[in-house]
Amino acid sequence: MSEVVEEHPSLIPVINRFGIRLGLGDKSVKAVCAEHQLDTDFVLTVINTFLNDEYFPERKLQTFHTSQIIDYLTKTNQYYLRFQLPNIERHLNSFISMSTPDNHTLALIGKFFSTFKEELTARIEADGKVWFPYCLSLSEQLTACPASGEELHLGSEAHEEDTIEALLFDLKSIMIKHLSGEYNENLCYAVIFAISSLEKDIKQHNRIRYRILTPMVAAMEKLRK
Amino acid sequence: MKRRIAIILSDTLQRTGLHYLLSVCFHPAEITCFPAFETFPADNNDTFDYYFITSDTFALNTDYFLSRRNKTVVLVQHNLPADGNSAGVNHLYICSPQETILEQLQQLFAGENANSTAGEDSKGLSARETDVLRLIVTGITNKEIADKLNISLNTVLTHRKNITSKLGIKTVSGLTVYAIMNGIY
Numbered sequence: 001m002s003e004v005v006e007e008h009p010s011l012i013p014v015i016n017r018f019g020i021r022l023g024l025g026d027k028s029v030k031a032v033c034a035e036h037q038l039d040t041d042f043v044l045t046v047i048n049t050f051l052n053d054e055y056f057p058e059r060k061l062q063t064f065h066t067s068q069i070i071d072y073l074t075k076t077n078q079y080y081l082r083f084q085l086p087n088i089e090r091h092l093n094s095f096i097s098m099s100t101p102d103n104h105t106l107a108l109i110g111k112f113f114s115t116f117k118e119e120l121t122a123r124i125e126a127d128g129k130v131w132f133p134y135c136l137s138l139s140e141q142l143t144a145c146p147a148s149g150e151e152l153h154l155g156s157e158a159h160e161e162d163t164i165e166a167l168l169f170d171l172k173s174i175m176i177k178h179l180s181g182e183y184n185e186n187l188c189y190a191v192i193f194a195i196s197s198l199e200k201d202i203k204q205h206n207r208i209r210y211r212i213l214t215p216m217v218a219a220m221e222k223l224r225k
Numbered sequence: 226m227k228r229r230i231a232i233i234l235s236d237t238l239q240r241t242g243l244h245y246l247l248s249v250c251f252h253p254a255e256i257t258c259f260p261a262f263e264t265f266p267a268d269n270n271d272t273f274d275y276y277f278i279t280s281d282t283f284a285l286n287t288d289y290f291l292s293r294r295n296k297t298v299v300l301v302q303h304n305l306p307a308d309g310n311s312a313g314v315n316h317l318y319i320c321s322p323q324e325t326i327l328e329q330l331q332q333l334f335a336g337e338n339a340n341s342t343a344g345e346d347s348k349g350l351s352a353r354e355t356d357v358l359r360l361i362v363t364g365i366t367n368k369e370i371a372d373k374l375n376i377s378l379n380t381v382l383t384h385r386k387n388i389t390s391k392l393g394i395k396t397v398s399g400l401t402v403y404a405i406m407n408g409i410y
């Protein structure tokens with residue numbers, strides 16, 4: 001396992017989400033998973049989809065249990081809230097304050113980031129309060145007593161174009177294409193780097209969300225009827 | 226500007242290989258693959274900048290591809306295609322080494338810049354696009370924008386599409402930031 005992580009340090013937050021911490025030694029993926037009571041197959045699938053944009057085994061992912069998928073998505077959400085958002089914010093704040101004070105475009109970028117942060121925070125909140133509990137209760141009902149309970153329709157869940165992704169894309173694009181005036185290069189790069197890594201992570205999250213969880217829920221709703 | 230490329234090849238390996246080369250070496254490109262001409266939306270006129278096809282597809286749909294001959298690339302096995310019909314069409318010799326193929330593709334795409342210098346000033350928005358942008362950021366709907374400017378809804382949508390591709394910004398909040406930064410709003 002350490003070999004993979006050495007090659008792709010961007011996996012570190014991903015394995016952390018599974019409770020795997022560094023100090024991996026020479027243990028194999030299987031051994032590490034056994035130690036943490038994890039489903040090796042699930043961990044490997046997530047790692048592979050994360051590393052390879054082309055690889056996305058929809059059928060295979062859909063065979064995992066709803067709770068596994070939700071658990072993973074919840075952990076990615078927590079990671080965004082607790083680490084990535086504050087991280088970007090920290091870089092962004094010093095970027096804005098260390099650059100020339102009268103560059104008003106930077107303040108605008110800061111404001112734009114706040115819009116994005118609000119959107120993402122609101123989605124995460126709705127996930128935890130409404131969407132994920134609903135998915136879980138559906139899967140529990142199906143195992144206990146099929147055909148009961150009211151239905152929740154989250155039309156917005158079928159979004160083709162994800163607003164969160166679009167906002168992040170724009171944030172990066174505005175900085176890369178339309179930045180003007182004096183600014184601190186080094187801090188600017190730090191901000192863009194942090195945004196990019198969040199962007200990559202959210203893309204993976206959304207793939208699982210829209211292409212795995214949403215169809216799974218739709219199938220369960222159908223089954224219940 | 227992104228090149229929009231259609232690959233219409235029945236050979237899965239050829240299709241995948243070409244897709245790979247184009248996406249890796251000629252970024253950015255929007256590549257769509259079709260296993261047969263029948264599955265290709267031919268009536269959807271000119272949504273593509275380039276078509277990669279076999280000589281069979283060319284022969285069966287000469288009308289379609291002859292009128293787009295400068296955008297069409299026919300994949301052929303060997304040098305000197307025997308078929309005189311396809312004169313004036315670009316050929317790609319698929320048995321050549323990868324390097325040669327990449328060079329051929331590069332030449333093909335290089336030709337496009339030479340005769341479309343008009344695309345160069347595309348960074349700036351046209352006066353009309355600026356009008357549309359100014360209205361977008363007020364938060365009104367496309368329909369309302371159309372009414373205010375006395376243009377059709379479709380025209381508004383086209384302007385929006387062009388604004389987004391010129392600026393690389395999709396969301397209303399992003400466009401607002403751009404507009405304020407550039408004193409449009």
